[in-house]
Amino acid sequence: MISVQRDDFDHCEQYQALKEEADGDGAVVTFTGLVRDFNVQGSVSGIHIEHYPGMTEKSLMRICSEARKRWQLGQIRVIHRVGTIGPQEQIVFVGVTSKHRKSAFEACEFIIDYLKTSAPLWKQEGTSEGMKWVASKSSDQEAMDRWANTTNQS
Template sequence: MISVQEEDFDHCNEYQALRDNADSDGAVVTFTGLVRDFNLESSVSSIVIEHYPGMTEKSLLTICSEAKKRWQLGHIRLIHRVGLIASSEQIVFVGVTSKHRKNAFAACEFIMDYLKTSAPLWKQEGTPQGLKWVDSKASDNEAIEKWGLAN
């Protein structure tokens, strides 16, 4: 269900595993996030993501369980990378199956909104001026509030 890892992942393999186990589900929704090469202030060459092993996995399992309570879902696959990740590399994969697309889309968005604001993951961006800690944006905080979750 969840993986917190340094190594990259194969989006096609992850999708295929969801598809192979979708049973009678009619929807597979996936999201793959990439490290952007820019932010509002500067160019970005890489990011460094730190986490507390054990705490992070527990938090991600909890949010996946919450998604399953809110929507009728089949399977959830969540991968979040940690460590040093270069610009344009994959950072996160969220895949959700459901009998109906609306449930799968909503659950995928819900999980991503949580990851951006509330997961115990801390991000620094590599900029020409050095490493800079990244806070969640106001728009990210507004997104999580619509789900009734506090940041």
Template sequence: MIQIQQEDFSMGAEYDALRTQASGDGAIVTFTGLVREFNDDASVSSMFIEHYPGMTEKSLMNICNQAKQRWNLGQIKIIHRVGMLEACEQIVFVGVTSRHRNDAFTAAQFIMDHLKNDAPLWKKEGNPKAMKWVATKASDKAALANWSK
């Protein structure tokens, strides 16, 4: 399931929902990303995230389908927030269930690497002086390239 929303989410509630739906899976792996207070040696006090409704959900569903083709997975849940967020707020949740932990860990990493590079989400970071668009990092591109090897 994919959710794009402005509202915060409860990691505990999302984990509980995955556990309820896991139906025999032995592993649940979750990742929660936060708005960092720094980037490129500069302070960050806020982040504004834009998306293209419909296109973003379709892109994230495609990423989930790719993960399901590669690993034996049960449930996948992605929540990504949009709008204005303050430093240290939750920005993204990825939860994956599987019969075995390795599939769940690996799929969660795959999903995050593809989300960071492929999902149509645009970010502006702010500090007291200005807002600036955030470009894809070389480290994110390198992480994505590892999946095609």
């Protein structure tokens, strides 16, 4: 399941759905990202995320498809919120099931790393100087480079 939405999501409901659909898988790994109230320049009052409807969902499906090529996975759920989101609110959920924990952990990390750099989502942060567009970080590119140099894991 892939969803790009304005509304918040219930992490527990998403985990439960993964668990119920796991079909005998032995691992469920989830990641929930929160809006930070700080950045390197100081405090952040919230964020605003824009996206390209249709293209964003297709991009997320491609990322999940690539994860399936690399690992034996059961279920995948990705939710990304758009619009205005306040500090400490949930912004993204990634959940995967697999027969083994290593595959589930690696696939979850892969999906969030690719989502941060490849999905057509644009973020602004609210700062003391107003809204500022957020550029990609070198650490995000380093994560992508690591996956580019890694082949099928499990």
